[in-house]
Amino acid sequence: MLNLIFFGGLDGIGKNMMAFESDDEIVVLDVGIMFPDIDMYGIDKVIPDFSYLIEKKDKIKCILISHGHEDHIGAIAYFLEHINVPIYGTKLSLGLIEHKLKEKGRRDYQLETINENSIVEFDFFKMSFLRVSHSIPDGVMTIIDTPKGKIVHSGDFKIDYTPVDGKVVDLNRIAEIGQDGVLLFLSDSTNAGRKGHTRSESNVGESFDRVFKGIKGRLLVTTFSSNIHRIQQAITTAKNYGRKICFAGLSMENTSKIAKRLGYLDFDNDDVFFIGDVDKYADNEVLILTTGSQGEPLAALSRIANDSYRLFQIKTGDTVIMSALPIPGNEKTVYSTIDKLGRKGIKVIYEEASKMHVSGHAHQEELKLFLMLLKPQFFIPVHGEFRHLSAHAKLAEDLGIVDDILIAENGDVISISSDGIKTVNQLELHSTYIDSNDMRLEDESLIEERQNMANDGVVAITFPIDPKGNLKGDLNVVSKGVTTCPEEFMNGLKASIVDQYHHVLSKNDMSHDVLAAKLEDMVKKYMTKRIGKRPAVIPLIIKS
Secondary structure (H helix, E strand, O other), rough: OEEEEEEOOOEEEEEEEEEEEEEOEEEEOOOOOOOOOOOOOEEEEEEEHHHHHHOOHEEEEEEOOOOOOHHHHHHHHHHOOOOOOOOOOOOOHHHHHHHHHOOOOOOOOOEOOOOOOOEEEEOOOOOEEEEOOOOOOOOOEEEEEEEEEEEOOOOEEOOOOOOOOOOOOHHHHHHHHHHOOOOEEEEEEEOOOOOOOOOOOOHHHHHHHHHOOOOOOOOOEEOOOOHHHHHHHHOOOOOOHEEEEEOHHHHHHHHHHHHHHHOOOOHHHHHEOHHHHHOOOOHHHHHEOOOOOOOOOOHHHHHHHHOOOOOOOOOOOEEEEOOOOOOOOOHHHHHHHHHHHHHHHOOOOOOOOHOOOOOOOOOHHHHHHHHHHHOOOEEEEOEEEEEHHHHHHHHHHHHHHEEEOOOOOOEEEEEEEEEEEEEEOOOOOOOEEOOOOOOOOOOHHHHHHHHHHHHHOEEEEEEEOOOOOOOOOOOOOEEEEOHHHHHHHHHHHHHHHHHHHHHHHHHOOOOOHHHHHHHHHHHHHHHHHOOOOOOOOOOOOEEO
16 A cells, blocks of 8 residues: 545645555655634634544654745644654754744654755655755755655755755756656645746845845845745845844744754854844944734734834834735735835835745746656646646646646545556545644634624623523623614514514423524524624523
């Protein structure tokens, strides 16, 4: 048996996780989170459903990590609560993971560092790795040799011929892998709809130089804290123009410390100042690297825009560079932050035409090059929404070099053999929702209930009855967030409840829960019929 199981990564950008399973062994690749949609009220992150693997934990040999982004490593601490196995990743990826595990209070973990020369071998699976370029250093392609054939997973990648760290992807080795024969290729699909090539990360450094030299006031640059090469280019350019550096935002501070300790960032401690000391420096001596490129409400830039950042006040003459594009779904919050800054007289450089950002994901020509070099027998596009996956599948089909292409879904169990790839089972997956206090909601109906309350409001009913089940006194109805209802409407609702209770519901043998459910259904139907809303209903039955 050789099966591939998808636990995430195929219904959006996030929650990337898959497993390769033989009769006696399972190897897991990535254990990531997904950031919440705008209507997941009170939720901080979403983690995959591990239940299938928990049932088979004795078979699991290890976790392989493709790179250190949250959507690939963010759920590892939760996974280790159930299944504690060695984690193999590159130096930076493991540095970020270790920080997360220590934050969670975990000490019982095993981290194994890999590079492009490493081999991880078990009875059925033998893994090797190849460095790829991405928007975080130390990303790898994973090559899995099995008795059935060779499987290649691209990881998140782009082909950057002039990378900031000088480490160019080894296309010759990729071609050699293809010549040896590839049974199955799984490849990043994020930019499968974009023609041409992805621009080099070094282009952003050129844009920084062009803009920095013309600005006399204080500079703020916001980008993803994991974009180490972007941060390094901002630091290098700032030093060239006599600016000192400050890190604002917890993730920016933590990631920068880890990256400097591990040798991925180069700056002197004397170049860095504490943000509370910003007024000690002339405006043209200041660069603040900050979180908040996606308009996150609690990120440093959002708090600065709202005048709620205690240690720093923005002022006219400051310039903010948004060195990231909004992730789909974040546009509203990003542009809201930009508008708030603009109203304060702050110059904000954010449009794509400003060339302050390049993608970390391959465009069509790079995707086609990998396919042509590897010449896989079978192909499964991964990492993206359905439109990304289908666009990538079409690219592979047009090349005419792949025998079979499969567009998979989360939960798919796919059988792999030299005869073909086919879905043999579909797991029923239930994600876990994590709030800001690390509380876990495993019932998806709770998310639906929150959405319902936000859209249609809440109605609470106090329903007094005596031991015999007779109404005792007046029932009270209170509504919050519901379309303003005249007094006669609420009186009509009360009368309807009383009438139906007397004729239908007043049975001595009716349990508390059944009565509450029937009252809830009754009120929802009444509200839907009268005002077209179906609010959340809270029945409070008081027996006296």
